[in-house]
Amino acid sequence: MPSARDLAANIPWRIKIGAKLVLSRLPLDYGFWQRVGWFRLGDMDNPEYAFAVVKRHFERASASRNYEGLVALEVGPGDSVCSAMIAFAFGVRATVLVDTGRFARQDSEAYRAMAVYLEERGFAVPRLEETTTMEDVLRSCHAQYLTGGLASLRALQKESVHFVWSHHVLEHIKRCEFVDVMREVRRILRPDGVCSHSVDLKDNLSDALNNLRFSERVWESPFMARSGFYTNRLRYSEMRDIFRRTGFEVDVIEVARWDELPTPREKMSDEFRRFSDEDLLVSEFDVILRPE
Numbered sequence: 001m002p003s004a005r006d007l008a009a010n011i012p013w014r015i016k017i018g019a020k021l022v023l024s025r026l027p028l029d030y031g032f033w034q035r036v037g038w039f040r041l042g043d044m045d046n047p048e049y050a051f052a053v054v055k056r057h058f059e060r061a062s063a064s065r066n067y068e069g070l071v072a073l074e075v076g077p078g079d080s081v082c083s084a085m086i087a088f089a090f091g092v093r094a095t096v097l098v099d100t101g102r103f104a105r106q107d108s109e110a111y112r113a114m115a116v117y118l119e120e121r122g123f124a125v126p127r128l129e130e131t132t133t134m135e136d137v138l139r140s141c142h143a144q145y146l147t148g149g150l151a152s153l154r155a156l157q158k159e160s161v162h163f164v165w166s167h168h169v170l171e172h173i174k175r176c177e178f179v180d181v182m183r184e185v186r187r188i189l190r191p192d193g194v195c196s197h198s199v200d201l202k203d204n205l206s207d208a209l210n211n212l213r214f215s216e217r218v219w220e221s222p223f224m225a226r227s228g229f230y231t232n233r234l235r236y237s238e239m240r241d242i243f244r245r246t247g248f249e250v251d252v253i254e255v256a257r258w259d260e261l262p263t264p265r266e267k268m269s270d271e272f273r274r275f276s277d278e279d280l281l282v283s284e285f286d287v288i289l290r291p292e
């Protein structure tokens with residue numbers, strides 16, 4: 001039987017927007033949508049996915065693969081705090097996970113599965129009982145889970161973190177907060193620190209650019225922005241500019257491009273038509289940032 005996610009992938013983008021506008025107004029919490037698979041932030045409660053994502057960013061951060069004693073910070077961990085377990089298994093001293101809400105799984109199942117996955121690969125992880133809570137996981141991995149977004153970053157000490165990573169998150173940071181988030185990341189990063197970010201510029205509706213059809217006034221209105229499909233729509237060139245302006249040396253290590261625009265330029269709102277094809281064709285990129 002196809003999963004809820006497979007079914008959702010085949011729904012036309014207009015119907016998806018309409019459905020999400022309606023469903024996000026129902027008095028049901030994120031845990032409910034997470035269980036039925038309709039509104040999910042990603043796949044971080046799947047051990048294989050979580051391990052692959054965290055390993056990739058760590059390996060990019062340090063060629064020596066020696067993470068002993070590091071303090072690491074993830075922006076936007078999403079559906080679990082598994083990242084903290086993986087970082088612990090890699091030997092980091094402490095991990096900080098910053099999100100904008102308490103979206104991580106609270107039950108022990110995902111964390112016990114993550115522990116088994118790590119143990120089978122020879123990593124040391126704390127033993128987790130059936131009654132283990134998310135708080136126990138965090139404590140045993142020397143991790144904090146902060147859910148105030150920008151305000152949480154602001155509360156962290158200057159130059160206290162060696163490594164910052166994010167996976168499919170930067171495009172979801174509110175447009176009006178993006179520069180401030182990058183400034184905060186720069187402030188808390190040590191002078192010898194490094195960031196690794198994977199950015200997905202597709203529309204989160206049908207892997208195209210249908211989000212660029214809307215004017216800024218409509219798209220950024222609370223009605224749309226709080227409906228579970230928000231992306232800040234900053235384009236590749238704009239993000240790179242902001243990274244530089246906020247004090248980073250920018251090294252783009254991978255870029256994925258569409259062969260042709262997936263959404264016709266004439267259907268886009270005026271503010272996006274000014275971008276070159278070269279810019280609009282970028283669908284994903286991976287970047288390493290170091291203090292300038």
Ligand SMILES: C[S@@+](CC[C@H](N)C(=O)[O-])C[C@H]1O[C@@H](n2cnc3c(N)ncnc32)[C@H](O)[C@@H]1O
Nearest residue numbers: 041042043044076077078098099149167169173
């Ligand atoms: C698409 S999910 C990706 C989750 C996870 N990284 C993954 O790969 O499955 C985007 C995540 O970014 C978080 N996010 C958005 N704005 C943020 C901000 N300003 N600070 C921290 N996290 C943020 C969202 O709450 C969400 O957990």
